[in-house]
Amino acid sequence: MGCGGNRVRFNFGKVLSKVSVFFTMVLIFTYFFYCLTGFCDSAPRTLYSQAAADGDYDNQVQLDLRPPPPLRSGAQLQNRTASPDAPQVVDTNSIPVSNTYGTKRLPNAIIIGVKKGGTRALLEFLRIHPDVRAFGAEPHFFDRFYDRGLEWYRNLMPRTLDGQITMEKTPSYFVTKEAPSRVCTMNCQTKLIVVVRDPVTRVVSDYTQTLTKNPGLPSFQSLALKNSSAGPIDTTWSAVRIGLYAKHLENWLRYFPLSHFLFVSGERLVSDPAGEMGRVQDFLGLKRVISDKHFYFNQTKGFPCLKKPEGSSRPRCLGKSKGRPHPQIPAEVLQRLRDFYRPFNQRFYQMCGQNFGWD
Ligand SMILES: Nc1ncnc2c1ncn2[C@@H]1O[C@H](COP(=O)(O)OS(=O)(=O)O)[C@@H](OP(=O)(O)O)[C@H]1O
Known part of the structure; x- marks a missing residue:
């Protein structure tokens, strides 16, 4: 027992x-x-909030801002990618962040501006292309977080397979003095896309956004005009300065030839999204996949929306912060702005060889 x-x-x-x-x-x-x-x-990676599901990415997506571990400097990384035989696509395969689902690479194309031009619409439209992978938020690497190093930046990017393009959008790059040299230090072959919009409607859009966040903001005219509405245009207001496209482009042309830029019309992106996306796909060397059949015009929103956005089978428009109604601005103030921007617009048309018809 x-x-x-x-x-x-x-x-x-x-x-x-x-x-x-x-x-x-x-x-x-x-x-x-x-x-x-x-x-x-x-981990650590970008944290997506509920905003991603809302399609209202810009203001709500948060970056993981923890400091990165000490890594190679930008210059050292540049040496790896700057060999004469290096392909236009930055190849960082030698850096071991690779697996069966692809490799994190530095962007080959960046939407560098302009703020309120329609940059979110362009990126979301591009993301339906099978050969485009894009970072969803705005990384602000070349303006705010440059000291974090290229490795931090690259680690934010989605994985891509050979032949796929890595992209991001940060509209403030276009007006950041240091951005052109920094982008060129990463890769002088980077393709640069600028979505431009009539600078007068752009500045009103910019004001509308700030007003939404800060309802106590002074009136538009008191910010746009010096001496309480009587004086000249106040060029110290950053919202006014952003619309001086010729000035900002001059800074970029010191580092990149014109052939590296594509200027997308913010207006045509709304009136003819498929046509404008055709130009973008050609510029990026992509097969024309995005076409009329991907868009429908949503009457309630008053903008084109996607029938099937990336990662979803349901139609979706951009979020509430895109396509907001603008406040009424006195016609004489708008006319003053129009007159102010005219010579800069003309100069911009000459520089880029395209007339956007804002006058
Ligand atoms: N399809 C579609 N849906 C909604 N909105 C569209 C679309 N295409 C272009 N736009 C215009 O995009 C403007 C916002 O521009 P951005 O995305 O560049 O803004 S931001 O700089 O990222 O904040 C936004 O400006 P507002 O109209 O002033 O809100 C829109 O006019």
Whole structure:
């Protein structure tokens, strides 16, 4: 009896140890599988809030702002990619952030501006192309977070397979003095897209956004005109300065030839999205996949929307912060702005060889 009882206890212990070995093995295999599918190196990454689901990305998406670990300097990385044989697409394959689902690469094309031009619409439209992968938020690497290094920037990017293009959009790059040299330090072959919009409607759009965040803002005319509405245009107001496209382009042309730029009409992106997307796809060397059949005009929103956005089978418009009604601005103030911008617009048309018809 006593012997039999001992045997039962002994067997139970053996079973227990086998079970614990089994579960340990399951845990180890799960971990390896998890790593193989690319999740191990995914933290820290950008944190998406509910905003992504709303399609209202810009103001709500938060970046993971934890400082990165010390890594190679931008210059060292540049040396890796600047060999004469280097393809136009920055190849960082030698840096081991690769797995079966692709590799994180530095962007080959960036939407650098302009603020309130229609940059979000352009990026979301481009994302339906199977050969485009884009970072959803605005990384602000070349203006705010440059000291975090290229490795931090690259780690934000989505994984791409060979032949796919990596993109991001940060509209403030266009007006950032240091941005052109910094982008060129990363890769002088980077393709640059600028969505431009009539600078008068752009400045009103910019004001509308600030007013939404800060309802106590002074009137538009008191900000746009010096000496409380009587004086000349106040060019110290950043919202006015952003619309001096010729000035900002001059700064970029010191580092990049004109052939590296595509100027997208913000107006045509609304009136003829498929036509404008055709130009963008050609510029990026992509097969023309995005066409009329991807868009429908939403009467309630008053803008084109996507029938099937990336990662969704349901139609979707951009969020509430895109396509907001603008406040009524006195006609004489708008006329003053129109007159002010005219010579800069003319200069811009000459520089880029395109007439956007804002006058
Ligand atoms: N399809 C579609 N849907 C909604 N909105 C559209 C679309 N295409 C262009 N736009 C115009 O985009 C303007 C916002 O520009 P951005 O996305 O560049 O703004 S931001 O700088 O990122 O804040 C936004 O400006 P507002 O109308 O002033 O809100 C829109 O006019």
